[in-house]
Amino acid sequence: MNATDTSSTPFSTLLRTASHELHMEANTSTFMSDLLGGRLGVEAYARYTEQLWFVYEALEAETERLASDPVAGPFIQPELLRRTALERDLAHLRGPDWRATLTALPSTQAYAARVTECARTWPGGYVAHHYTRYLGDLSGGQVVRDKAERAWGFARKGDGVRFYVFEDITNPAAFKRSYRELLDGVLADDLEQQRIITECKQAFTLNTAVFHALAAEFPLTA
Numbered sequence: 001m002n003a004t005d006t007s008s009t010p011f012s013t014l015l016r017t018a019s020h021e022l023h024m025e026a027n028t029s030t031f032m033s034d035l036l037g038g039r040l041g042v043e044a045y046a047r048y049t050e051q052l053w054f055v056y057e058a059l060e061a062e063t064e065r066l067a068s069d070p071v072a073g074p075f076i077q078p079e080l081l082r083r084t085a086l087e088r089d090l091a092h093l094r095g096p097d098w099r100a101t102l103t104a105l106p107s108t109q110a111y112a113a114r115v116t117e118c119a120r121t122w123p124g125g126y127v128a129h130h131y132t133r134y135l136g137d138l139s140g141g142q143v144v145r146d147k148a149e150r151a152w153g154f155a156r157k158g159d160g161v162r163f164y165v166f167e168d169i170t171n172p173a174a175f176k177r178s179y180r181e182l183l184d185g186v187l188a189d190d191l192e193q194q195r196i197i198t199e200c201k202q203a204f205t206l207n208t209a210v211f212h213a214l215a216a217e218f219p220l221t222a
Helices: 011-027 030-036 042-060 083-094 106-121 123-138 141-152 172-184 190-217
Strands: none
Touching: 011 123, 011 172, 011 190, 030 042, 030 141, 030 190, 042 083, 042 106, 042 123, 042 141, 042 190, 106 123, 106 190, 123 141, 123 172, 123 190
């Protein structure tokens, strides 16, 4: 059943509204506030980038299989994929042997495990995680890119910030509109919509847990 057949409110609006408070909590976490406020160094940024790799490895490991799924398939768009860009950033930040020292925080392991579980067993849940990550990268992620370029001297849209550069998306605003249209047309009845909304909120909670762990790893000194 099409989502637009079951509610007068577009599903994309329901998702955004239901997750707004948790979204703001993630964006204003101590770690992100300190990072964007220039109070943390490039090492904290590099460590954060490492954690992102684990999440996007989980998000993108099953894309070939999910591409034919009627629920998740429409969201599998090559121009969104971030893993290769993250690997270029990590090579720049950590050197060519970055994989040898790559470690996931326990909270990151939990986040990636949940993404993997959804990717393998529940396409609707995968859509929830896809939405929270990629649409965020196209929006608030650009603030992180700008800060990283200015604070640590990365070349504009170059190595170190390639994760945030969507080279094949020439009009981000139009792309985001088309993405929301996909959400509005997702194959989900009322009950499944509510399950996806709940998973979306859980995704933000998992993301915030990673930020809390990073804040503990990079405390500000008095």
